Amino acid sequence: MSDTLADFCYELAVANRILAHEGVIDAFGHVSVRHPDDPGRYFLSRSRSPELVEPDDILEFDLESQPVKPPTVQLYAERVIHGEIYKMRPDVVAVCHHHAPAIMPFCISGDPIVPVFHLGASMGAVAPFWDSRDEFGDTNLLVVKPAEGASLARALGKHSMVLMRRHGATVVGTSLRELVFRATYSCDNARYLSEAMRLGNFCPLTPGEIEMAQAIYQLPTAQSRAWEYWTTRLAKCGGMPSRTSAVAKEEAAAKLAKKPVKSKGGKRE
Amino acid sequence: MSDTLADFCYELAVANRILAHEGVIDAFGHVSVRHPDDPGRYFLSRSRSPELVEPDDILEFDLESQPVKPPTVQLYAERVIHGEIYKMRPDVVAVCHHHAPAIMPFCISGDPIVPVFHLGASMGAVAPFWDSRDEFGDTNLLVVKPAEGASLARALGKHSMVLMRRHGATVVGTSLRELVFRATYSCDNARYLSEAMRLGNFCPLTPGEIEMAQAIYQLPTAQSRAWEYWTTRLAKCGGMPSRTSAVAKEEAAAKLAKKPVKSKGGKRE
C-alpha cells in the first residue's frame, strides 16, 4: 500500500471513530470511502465496531461488494449498501450507514426529517424513506442481498440521506469530511426538529435557504474547522487510531532489511 | 475453583460492569448466570452495585436461592428472581434484574414495550407485565419471597423480558452475552419507541421480522462484535474487574509452596 493510500485509510479510521464518538454510530453501523484512484473499488473495515476500527482493519472491495483479496476475517453483512450506492451514484465518494438515536424515532414513526436550521441544510432537502416491506416483505431488516442494496440506492436517488423504516439511515457525501459533517449535523437537525414539533409549529428552510446554506458547509473552511474540533475531542479521550499499521511496520522492516518492498503500487495491500 | 470457573466468574463480573457502564443498571439491580456444569446452581454477586463487582464477590446458589456455602457477606434480597426463573425455565442460562431509566416510564404508565427496530427484535415480541399488587397487594415492591419470585417467573412465561409495574424489568438469555445484548438493546428500543409515540404513529415489527432479526442477533458474530465494543469502552474508563482474584492468589501461593491446592474440583470456591 502506498503512503497516500495508508493516509487515506488512516483518515477513514478517524472518520469511523469520530462518528462513534459524536454519537452517530454505536456497536453497529459502518463507514466507507471510494478508492481515490479506482472508482470501481471502495474501502471499508472488516466487521468491527466503528469506534475500534484501525487502519489495518480496512479492506478493499469491488462494486459487487466482494473483497479484492480473499478475506481471512469476518466482513460486514450489509456491505451491499455501499457497493450498490457507489454503482448508482458516480458522484458519491463516501457512505455511512447508521442507527443514530436522533433519527431512529423518525424511522419508526415515519415522520419526515426536513432541514430546520442552517447547519441542518447540510443534509439537503427532506430525506426520502425506504421500507424493506415494500419490495421484500418480511425480512430480518438488514440490507444483505444485492437486490436490497440496489432498491435502497434507488430510494436514495439524488438525495444525500435516505431513512430506512424500522432500521436507520444511510448518508452519502462527495468527500469523507463532507459525509462526517452531514451525518453529524443531520442528527442535530433531527433532535431539534423533534423538540420543535412538540413545542408547537415549525417551518422548514426554503429551497433557496437550503441551497445557499449547503454551499457554505461544502467549503473546506467550514469542514476543516469542524474536523479539527472532532479530531481534538477524539484525541483528548485517547480515541485516535494507531498511526503505524501492521502493514507499515512490515514495510519498514523490509526497507531496513533492504529486501524489496512487497506491494508498492498504490493498488492494494 | 477451576480455571474454567474462574474465567466464568470473571466474565460474569464483566457483564455486571458492562450493564452498569451502558446505563442499564445503577446502584441497584443484579446479574446472574447458571452454573455451566450443574443446572441446579447459579452464580450471583454478593450484595454490591454491579459496577463494582469483582470475581471474588461472586457466590454460588442453589435454585432455592440459598448460598451453597454459609455466607459471611450481605446477599441480594431479591435473589429469588434468579432462582425461581432458573427453576421454571431450563433453557435460561443468564438473568438480569434492572431499573433502567429507559424502561421505567413504561413500568409506571403500563404502556407495552414492543420491538420497533431491527436490534429491538432481540427482546422478542411484546414484553408481558407483572404487577405485585395482583397477587400480593401492598408490598415494599421488592421480589423477596419465593412465592413472589415464582409469580414473576410465571408472568415471564416463555418471553425474554418481563416488565414489573412501578419497579423495573427482568431479562433472560440463553447465554450471558445474549443477555447483555438483549438488556442493552431493549433499552434502546424503549427509548426510540417512547420518542416515536410522541412524534406520531408507529407500527411494531411483524412476527416474521422479529423471528428473522432475532436469529441474526443470536449469532456469535453479532454478539462478539458488540462484546468487543462494550468491553473496550469499559476498559478505556478503567472499569474492568481485577483479573487475579483473592482465591486465585491463594492458589498461586499454594502452587508456589508446593502444598496441595485446596479446591480444584470445579465445583465451588
Add this chain to the structure above:
Amino acid sequence: MSDTLADFCYELAVANRILAHEGVIDAFGHVSVRHPDDPGRYFLSRSRSPELVEPDDILEFDLESQPVKPPTVQLYAERVIHGEIYKMRPDVVAVCHHHAPAIMPFCISGDPIVPVFHLGASMGAVAPFWDSRDEFGDTNLLVVKPAEGASLARALGKHSMVLMRRHGATVVGTSLRELVFRATYSCDNARYLSEAMRLGNFCPLTPGEIEMAQAIYQLPTAQSRAWEYWTTRLAKCGGMPSRTSAVAKEEAAAKLAKKPVKSKGGKRE
C-alpha cells in the same frame, strides 16, 4: 476539632460532591448536617460550589444561621433554609437545597411529584409546594430572611421534601446518607414520572407501598450499597475531597512539635 468531627466534616464534603457528581446540584445549591454533639448547631460549607467543597470549607452555625466564629469568608445567602428547618424539625439531621434539572419542570409547572416506583418511595408521599409569592410577593426568589426560611419550613411540615415554585427543592433526612439517597432517587422519580405522564396514565404508589418501601431504603444495608457506588464513581473521576485538611495538618505539626494541640474538645475549629 476532634478526629470524629474531622471525619464528620469529611463525610459532609463527600456528600456535597456526590450530589454534584450525580447531577442533583450544579454551581449553586448547598448541603448541611446537624452537629452530632450539639443539636443547636449545624455544619455547612462557606459559599462555594458543592462539587468543590473541601473539609476546610466547612463552618459551624447556630440555628439562627449565624457563624459560631466570625467568618473571614463569603457565606451562602440562603443558609436560613437550614437553620429554620433544624429549629422546627428536631428529627432532621441533614438538609439539601438544590435546583436539579429533574425537578425544575415541576417547580415551574406546579405539577405535583408523587412516588411512582419503589426507590422513589424514599421521598415519602407527594411533596408539598411552597410559593414565595404567597407571603412575600415579588422577591429575588432566594430564601434569605429568617421569616422566609421559617415559612418554607412550615410548608415542609412533616414531609421529606418541599418544592419551591420557580426555584428548586429542599430535601431533609434523618442522616446524611439518607439525605443523599433521597435527594438522588427523588430526582430519578421526577424524571420517570415526567416521561410516564407523556406516555399516558400513571398511578402512584399506595400509602402502604410507600411506607413499606421507605422502610427498606432506611436500612443501613441499602444505604451502604448506594454510598459505596457513589463514592467509587466520584473517586474514579478524581472527585474526592482532600483527606488531610489544613487544620489537621496544623494539628499534626503541633503533635510533632509536642506543643499542646489547640482545639481538642470536639466543639469547634
Add this chain to the structure above:
Amino acid sequence: MSDTLADFCYELAVANRILAHEGVIDAFGHVSVRHPDDPGRYFLSRSRSPELVEPDDILEFDLESQPVKPPTVQLYAERVIHGEIYKMRPDVVAVCHHHAPAIMPFCISGDPIVPVFHLGASMGAVAPFWDSRDEFGDTNLLVVKPAEGASLARALGKHSMVLMRRHGATVVGTSLRELVFRATYSCDNARYLSEAMRLGNFCPLTPGEIEMAQAIYQLPTAQSRAWEYWTTRLAKCGGMPSRTSAVAKEEAAAKLAKKPVKSKGGKRE
C-alpha cells in the same frame, strides 16, 4: 501586548472553552470581548472552534469588524454580529453567538423563551426574535453583511439576548463573566421551560422578580462562585488554554536577550 491584555485574552480563551464545555457552543459559535482601553475595538478568536481557542488565536478588530493588523489566518465569517452590537450598544462589553441545543427548538418553533426560574432571570425578560427573512429574504442564514449585523443589533435592542429564527442566539453582557453566566443559565431556563410546557401550565417570573433576581446574579460573589465551578470542571478535563502564549514566549526571549520588547503599549500584538 501588555501583561494586562495578555491576561485579558487568556480570560477570553477560558470563556470560549467554558461555553463549549458546558454545552452552549459546539464546533461553531464565537465569543468576543470589547477592548478594555479602547471602546472602538474588540477581541475575537481567528476562525476556530471555541473549545480549542488559545490566547494566541485572539485578534483585535475595529467596530467595522475589520482586523486591526492584516490577518494571516481565516476569520469568522459572522464577526459583524459582534461589531454591529458593540456599535449600537455602548454598555455591552462581551458578546456570544451560539446554537445551543437548549435554545434551537425555540428558534425553530418560534415559541418565546421567558424566564421561569430564579437563575433564568439572568437573561432578563422575554428574548426578542430576529428573522433573516424579514429584511433579507432567502439567505444562507449566516449574518455576514454589515446590514445583516445591524439589523440583528436593532432586534436585540435593549435586551440581553436575541433569538435568531432557524439559526441560534446572540447573548450580550456588561462583562465577560456576566456573559458566560447569562449564556449558560438562559440555556438551563430554555430546557426547563420546554419540559414545563409539556407537563402543563407555567407562569413566568414577574417583572419585579426578574429585576430583583437579576440584580443578585450581577453581583461579583455569584459570578465568582460560578466561575470557580466552571473553570475547575474545565481544568479537571484538561481543557484549560495554554498559559504561555507564543507572543509571551517571544517577549520572554526578548527580555532574556536584553533586546527591546516589541509591542509593550497595551494596544495590539
